[in-house]
Amino acid sequence: MAELHLVVVDPSGLHARPAARFVQAASRFSSRIVIRENGREADAKSLIALLGLTIRPSSEITLAADGPDADEALRALATELAPYVSHAG
Amino acid sequence: MGLVLVSHSATLVDGLREMVDQVAGDGVPVATAGGTDDGRLGTSAPRIAEAIRTALRAGASDVLVLLDLGSAALSLELACEELDDADRARVRISEAPLVEGAVLAAVQASVGASIDEVVAAAEGAVTMTKVPRG
Numbered sequence: 001m002a003e004l005h006l007v008v009v010d011p012s013g014l015h016a017r018p019a020a021r022f023v024q025a026a027s028r029f030s031s032r033i034v035i036r037e038n039g040r041e042a043d044a045k046s047l048i049a050l051l052g053l054t055i056r057p058s059s060e061i062t063l064a065a066d067g068p069d070a071d072e073a074l075r076a077l078a079t080e081l082a083p084y085v086s087h088a089g
Numbered sequence: 090m091g092l093v094l095v096s097h098s099a100t101l102v103d104g105l106r107e108m109v110d111q112v113a114g115d116g117v118p119v120a121t122a123g124g125t126d127d128g129r130l131g132t133s134a135p136r137i138a139e140a141i142r143t144a145l146r147a148g149a150s151d152v153l154v155l156l157d158l159g160s161a162a163l164s165l166e167l168a169c170e171e172l173d174d175a176d177r178a179r180v181r182i183s184e185a186p187l188v189e190g191a192v193l194a195a196v197q198a199s200v201g202a203s204i205d206e207v208v209a210a211a212e213g214a215v216t217m218t219k220v221p222r223g
Contacts, residue, residue, distance in 0.1 A: 016112050027200035047197065047210070051217065
Protein backbone atom coordinates (compact mmCIF):
# COMPACT_ATOMS: atom_id res chain seq x y z
CA MET A 1 0.00 0.00 0.00
CA ALA A 2 1.38 3.40 -1.05
CA GLU A 3 1.03 6.23 1.46
CA LEU A 4 1.55 9.97 1.49
CA HIS A 5 1.60 12.21 4.57
CA LEU A 6 0.42 15.79 4.23
CA VAL A 7 -0.47 18.77 6.38
CA VAL A 8 -3.43 20.94 5.44
CA VAL A 9 -2.26 24.56 5.21
CA ASP A 10 -5.29 26.21 3.65
CA PRO A 11 -6.91 28.51 6.24
CA SER A 12 -10.32 27.00 5.43
CA GLY A 13 -9.15 23.41 5.82
CA LEU A 14 -10.22 20.97 3.13
CA HIS A 15 -13.36 22.79 2.10
CA ALA A 16 -16.11 21.83 -0.31
CA ARG A 17 -14.58 22.79 -3.65
CA PRO A 18 -11.15 21.21 -3.19
CA ALA A 19 -12.81 18.20 -1.56
CA ALA A 20 -15.03 17.78 -4.61
CA ARG A 21 -12.05 18.11 -7.00
CA PHE A 22 -10.23 15.54 -4.89
CA VAL A 23 -13.12 13.06 -5.11
CA GLN A 24 -13.38 13.59 -8.85
CA ALA A 25 -9.64 12.97 -9.25
CA ALA A 26 -9.68 9.88 -7.00
CA SER A 27 -12.61 8.41 -8.93
CA ARG A 28 -10.49 8.18 -12.07
CA PHE A 29 -8.38 5.41 -10.49
CA SER A 30 -9.27 1.80 -9.85
CA SER A 31 -7.22 1.51 -6.64
CA ARG A 32 -8.91 1.67 -3.28
CA ILE A 33 -7.95 5.09 -1.91
CA VAL A 34 -8.55 6.34 1.61
CA ILE A 35 -7.80 9.53 3.46
CA ARG A 36 -6.99 9.26 7.18
CA GLU A 37 -7.11 12.00 9.73
CA ASN A 38 -6.90 11.76 13.49
CA GLY A 39 -7.64 8.05 13.63
CA ARG A 40 -10.56 8.23 11.26
CA GLU A 41 -10.66 7.04 7.66
CA ALA A 42 -12.79 8.02 4.68
CA ASP A 43 -13.21 6.63 1.19
CA ALA A 44 -11.48 9.18 -1.05
CA LYS A 45 -14.07 8.58 -3.76
CA SER A 46 -16.99 9.71 -1.57
CA LEU A 47 -17.55 13.42 -1.01
CA ILE A 48 -19.82 12.77 1.93
CA ALA A 49 -17.25 10.58 3.63
CA LEU A 50 -14.56 13.15 3.00
CA LEU A 51 -16.60 16.11 4.24
CA GLY A 52 -17.58 14.01 7.23
CA LEU A 53 -13.95 14.06 8.38
CA THR A 54 -14.28 17.87 8.74
CA ILE A 55 -10.60 18.35 8.01
CA ARG A 56 -9.40 21.60 9.60
CA PRO A 57 -6.35 23.78 8.94
CA SER A 58 -3.12 22.23 10.31
CA SER A 59 -4.66 18.74 10.20
CA GLU A 60 -2.20 15.99 9.38
CA ILE A 61 -3.67 13.69 6.78
CA THR A 62 -2.54 10.47 5.19
CA LEU A 63 -3.50 9.37 1.72
CA ALA A 64 -3.26 5.65 1.20
CA ALA A 65 -3.86 3.79 -2.03
CA ASP A 66 -3.99 0.08 -2.70
CA GLY A 67 -4.31 -1.34 -6.18
CA PRO A 68 -2.76 -1.51 -9.63
CA ASP A 69 -2.57 2.26 -10.12
CA ALA A 70 -1.85 3.22 -6.50
CA ASP A 71 1.36 5.16 -7.11
CA GLU A 72 -0.08 7.02 -10.05
CA ALA A 73 -3.20 7.85 -8.02
CA LEU A 74 -1.21 9.29 -5.13
CA ARG A 75 0.86 11.42 -7.50
CA ALA A 76 -2.30 12.78 -9.13
CA LEU A 77 -4.00 13.45 -5.81
CA ALA A 78 -0.93 15.19 -4.41
CA THR A 79 -1.02 17.48 -7.45
CA GLU A 80 -4.73 18.08 -6.92
CA LEU A 81 -4.20 19.00 -3.27
CA ALA A 82 -0.98 20.97 -3.84
CA PRO A 83 -2.49 24.43 -3.24
CA TYR A 84 -3.97 23.33 0.08
CA VAL A 85 -1.27 21.18 1.72
CA SER A 86 2.40 20.91 2.55
CA HIS A 87 4.34 17.66 2.73
CA ALA A 88 4.78 16.38 6.26
CA GLY A 89 8.10 15.10 7.61
CA MET B 90 -27.54 12.33 -15.25
CA GLY B 91 -28.99 15.75 -14.44
CA LEU B 92 -30.43 17.55 -11.45
CA VAL B 93 -33.60 19.58 -11.05
CA LEU B 94 -33.71 21.91 -8.07
CA VAL B 95 -37.17 22.88 -6.81
CA SER B 96 -37.73 25.60 -4.25
CA HIS B 97 -40.31 28.15 -3.16
CA SER B 98 -37.65 30.76 -3.93
CA ALA B 99 -36.15 31.42 -7.36
CA THR B 100 -33.27 33.26 -5.69
CA LEU B 101 -32.48 30.22 -3.57
CA VAL B 102 -32.24 27.78 -6.48
CA ASP B 103 -30.32 30.28 -8.65
CA GLY B 104 -27.73 30.57 -5.89
CA LEU B 105 -27.72 26.84 -5.33
CA ARG B 106 -27.15 26.19 -9.02
CA GLU B 107 -24.17 28.56 -8.94
CA MET B 108 -22.78 26.69 -5.94
CA VAL B 109 -23.34 23.27 -7.52
CA ASP B 110 -21.66 24.37 -10.76
CA GLN B 111 -18.65 25.67 -8.85
CA VAL B 112 -18.26 22.65 -6.59
CA ALA B 113 -19.03 19.86 -9.05
CA GLY B 114 -18.03 21.53 -12.32
CA ASP B 115 -20.38 22.23 -15.19
CA GLY B 116 -20.52 18.70 -16.60
CA VAL B 117 -23.80 17.92 -14.86
CA PRO B 118 -26.93 19.54 -16.33
CA VAL B 119 -28.80 21.46 -13.62
CA ALA B 120 -32.24 22.99 -14.17
CA THR B 121 -34.20 25.00 -11.64
CA ALA B 122 -37.84 25.67 -10.82
CA GLY B 123 -38.10 28.33 -8.14
CA GLY B 124 -41.06 30.50 -7.20
CA THR B 125 -44.29 31.10 -9.08
CA ASP B 126 -44.88 32.46 -12.59
CA ASP B 127 -45.58 35.92 -11.20
CA GLY B 128 -42.40 36.00 -9.15
CA ARG B 129 -43.82 35.20 -5.74
CA LEU B 130 -42.62 32.60 -3.27
CA GLY B 131 -44.22 29.27 -4.05
CA THR B 132 -43.94 26.32 -6.37
CA SER B 133 -45.45 25.77 -9.78
CA ALA B 134 -46.12 22.39 -11.37
CA PRO B 135 -45.70 23.70 -14.96
CA ARG B 136 -42.36 25.30 -14.06
CA ILE B 137 -41.16 22.07 -12.45
CA ALA B 138 -42.26 20.00 -15.47
CA GLU B 139 -40.45 22.43 -17.77
CA ALA B 140 -37.28 22.23 -15.67
CA ILE B 141 -37.37 18.42 -15.86
CA ARG B 142 -37.78 18.57 -19.65
CA THR B 143 -34.95 21.12 -19.85
CA ALA B 144 -32.57 18.84 -17.94
CA LEU B 145 -33.52 15.86 -20.12
CA ARG B 146 -33.08 17.93 -23.30
CA ALA B 147 -29.65 19.02 -22.05
CA GLY B 148 -28.54 15.43 -22.43
CA ALA B 149 -29.30 13.95 -19.03
CA SER B 150 -30.14 10.25 -19.24
CA ASP B 151 -31.99 10.48 -15.94
CA VAL B 152 -33.00 13.33 -13.69
CA LEU B 153 -32.85 13.53 -9.92
CA VAL B 154 -35.26 16.08 -8.45
CA LEU B 155 -34.41 17.72 -5.13
CA LEU B 156 -37.01 19.89 -3.44
CA ASP B 157 -37.35 22.12 -0.42
CA LEU B 158 -40.52 21.58 1.61
CA GLY B 159 -44.26 21.78 2.02
CA SER B 160 -46.22 22.19 -1.19
CA ALA B 161 -43.13 21.59 -3.32
CA ALA B 162 -43.93 17.88 -3.04
CA LEU B 163 -47.52 18.37 -4.24
CA SER B 164 -46.42 20.57 -7.16
CA LEU B 165 -43.81 18.00 -8.10
CA GLU B 166 -46.41 15.25 -8.08
CA LEU B 167 -48.61 17.32 -10.42
CA ALA B 168 -45.59 18.11 -12.61
CA CYS B 169 -44.84 14.40 -12.99
CA GLU B 170 -48.41 13.81 -14.11
CA GLU B 171 -47.87 16.40 -16.86
CA LEU B 172 -44.85 14.57 -18.26
CA ASP B 173 -45.21 11.97 -20.94
CA ASP B 174 -44.55 8.39 -19.87
CA ALA B 175 -41.06 8.20 -21.39
CA ASP B 176 -39.90 11.32 -19.55
CA ARG B 177 -41.58 10.33 -16.28
CA ALA B 178 -39.72 7.00 -16.31
CA ARG B 179 -36.44 8.91 -16.23
CA VAL B 180 -37.26 10.95 -13.11
CA ARG B 181 -36.20 10.08 -9.55
CA ILE B 182 -37.13 12.11 -6.49
CA SER B 183 -34.72 12.66 -3.62
CA GLU B 184 -35.60 12.80 0.06
CA ALA B 185 -32.36 14.66 0.73
CA PRO B 186 -32.18 18.20 2.12
CA LEU B 187 -31.98 20.51 -0.88
CA VAL B 188 -28.63 22.28 -0.51
CA GLU B 189 -26.46 19.48 0.81
CA GLY B 190 -28.19 16.87 -1.33
CA ALA B 191 -27.71 18.88 -4.51
CA VAL B 192 -23.97 19.32 -3.94
CA LEU B 193 -23.38 15.68 -3.01
CA ALA B 194 -25.51 14.41 -5.90
CA ALA B 195 -23.79 16.66 -8.43
CA VAL B 196 -20.30 15.57 -7.39
CA GLN B 197 -21.32 11.91 -7.52
CA ALA B 198 -22.93 12.44 -10.93
CA SER B 199 -19.80 14.25 -12.18
CA VAL B 200 -17.69 11.11 -11.77
CA GLY B 201 -20.05 9.10 -13.95
CA ALA B 202 -21.86 7.28 -11.15
CA SER B 203 -25.11 5.42 -11.72
CA ILE B 204 -28.43 6.98 -10.77
CA ASP B 205 -28.68 4.69 -7.74
CA GLU B 206 -25.27 5.85 -6.54
CA VAL B 207 -26.26 9.48 -7.05
CA VAL B 208 -29.50 8.98 -5.13
CA ALA B 209 -27.58 7.32 -2.28
CA ALA B 210 -24.97 10.10 -2.20
CA ALA B 211 -27.66 12.76 -1.91
CA GLU B 212 -29.47 10.91 0.85
CA GLY B 213 -26.23 10.61 2.80
CA ALA B 214 -26.72 14.32 3.48
CA VAL B 215 -29.28 13.39 6.12
CA THR B 216 -26.63 12.00 8.47
CA MET B 217 -23.67 14.09 7.36
CA THR B 218 -21.47 15.59 10.06
CA LYS B 219 -21.05 19.34 9.64
CA VAL B 220 -19.41 20.40 12.85
CA PRO B 221 -16.93 17.96 14.38
CA ARG B 222 -18.15 16.52 17.65
CA GLY B 223 -16.24 16.31 20.87
